Amino acid sequence: MFKAGTIRKLLVAAALAIAPAASFAGIFISVGFAPPVLPVYAQPICPGDGYLWNPGYWAYGPEGYYWVPGVWVQPPSVGVLWTPPYWGFAGGVYGFHEGYWGPHVGFYGGVNYGFGFGGVGFGGGRWEGGHFAYNTAVNNVSVTNIHNTYVDRTVINNVTVNNHTSFNGGPGGIQARPSQQEMAAEHENHVAPTSAQQSHMQAAHANPSNFAKANGGHPQMAAVSRPGSTAGAVPARGAVGGGAANQPHVASGGAPNQQQRPNNAGQPAGQANHNAATQTGGFGGGARPAPQAATRPAPEAHAAPQAHPAPQAHPQAAHPQPHAEPHGGDEHKR
Numbered sequence: 001m002f003k004a005g006t007i008r009k010l011l012v013a014a015a016l017a018i019a020p021a022a023s024f025a026g027i028f029i030s031v032g033f034a035p036p037v038l039p040v041y042a043q044p045i046c047p048g049d050g051y052l053w054n055p056g057y058w059a060y061g062p063e064g065y066y067w068v069p070g071v072w073v074q075p076p077s078v079g080v081l082w083t084p085p086y087w088g089f090a091g092g093v094y095g096f097h098e099g100y101w102g103p104h105v106g107f108y109g110g111v112n113y114g115f116g117f118g119g120v121g122f123g124g125g126r127w128e129g130g131h132f133a134y135n136t137a138v139n140n141v142s143v144t145n146i147h148n149t150y151v152d153r154t155v156i157n158n159v160t161v162n163n164h165t166s167f168n169g170g171p172g173g174i175q176a177r178p179s180q181q182e183m184a185a186e187h188e189n190h191v192a193p194t195s196a197q198q199s200h201m202q203a204a205h206a207n208p209s210n211f212a213k214a215n216g217g218h219p220q221m222a223a224v225s226r227p228g229s230t231a232g233a234v235p236a237r238g239a240v241g242g243g244a245a246n247q248p249h250v251a252s253g254g255a256p257n258q259q260q261r262p263n264n265a266g267q268p269a270g271q272a273n274h275n276a277a278t279q280t281g282g283f284g285g286g287a288r289p290a291p292q293a294a295t296r297p298a299p300e301a302h303a304a305p306q307a308h309p310a311p312q313a314h315p316q317a318a319h320p321q322p323h324a325e326p327h328g329g330d331e332h333k334r
Contacts, residue, residue: 036217040237
C-alpha cells in the first residue's frame with residue numbers, strides 16, 4: 001500500500017508533467033502549505049552603475065519558509081535580464097520555480113514584486129548598447145551618480161489589490177498563465193543564478209531571523225544594497241526594531257507596489273512620501289523623514305504646566321495618535 005507521502009509525490013509529478021515550463025532549473029522543492037504574503041519594504045539605493053535589482057522572495061528550508069532579501073546584483077553578462085523565482089501550486093502542493101538570467105524576462109507567476117517587476121515583464125530598465133539604463137520611475141537610483149537613466153511611468157500599475165500574494169495558482173493564489181511572449185522566453189538560452197546570488201540565498205538561510213516563524217512575515221532585513229553586505233539593510237514594515245532610523249537610504253513606509261504607483265492622491269501619508277522620493281530617483285533620508293517623526297514631538301512641545309499635573313490626561317496628549325501610524329498594512333499592490 002502506498003503511503004500518503006508517496007501518493008502526493010506521484011500527483012505532483014503528474015501535475016508538473018502537464019504544467020507549462022516556467023523556470024530554468026525545474027522544481028526541486030515542494031511544500032504542502034503556501035508561503036507567507038510578501039512583506040512591505042522600500043528599495044535600497046542602487047550601489048553603482050551596472051547593478052540590476054533582484055526582488056526579495058520566500059524560500060524554503062527544513063526549518064520552514066525564510067526570506068531572501070531583495071538585493072542589487074551584477075548580471076553574469078551584458079544584455080541579460082533577471083526572471084524572479086516564484087511559488088506555483090500544482091498537485092496539492094506548492095513548488096518552487098527558480099529564477100534565471102536570459103535575454104528576456106519570462107513568466108514569474110504573475111507575482112507583483114514591485115520595483116519594475118509588476119507581475120508581467122520588467123519595467124525597471126533596459127539595455128542600451130553595452131550599458132544598462134535605469135527607469136527612475138520605479139527604481140531607487142541616484143541620478144547624481146548614475147547618468148544613464150530615464151523616466152517611463154507607462155509601466156506603472158495603478159490597479160489596487162488588497163494583498164501581497166506570493167504564489168501562483170491554488171486557493172487564494174494569483175490566477176495568471178504564461179503569455180505567448182513569456183512562453184517564448186522559456187525556450188531561450190538561460191543562465192543560472194550567479195555564485196553571488198547563490199551565496200546571498202545561503203546567507204539568508206543561515207540567519208534565523210529571516211525565518212517566517214521568527215519574524216511573523218516581517219523580516220528585519222527585507223532588502224540590502226548588495227550581496228554579502230548588511231550595510232544599509234532595510235527592514236520590512238512591521239519588523240521588530242524596523243524604525244525609520246534603520247533606513248538611511250529609503251523612505252519609511254515603502255511597499256513594493258508603491259514603487260509602481262506614484263502620483264496617487266488617495267494614498268496614505270507614508271505611501272505618498274515613498275512615491276515622492278521615487279519620482280526623483282532617490283529616497284533622500286533626512287530630507288523626507290517618516291510621518292511619525294513629524295507628529296510625535298507635538299505632545300512634548302505642549303507639555304502641561306508643572307502647577308497643573310491633572311492636564312496630563314488631557315485629550316491633547318492623545319490628539320496626535322490617529323496620525324502616528326498613517327500607513328497601515330493594507331494599501332496596495334497586486
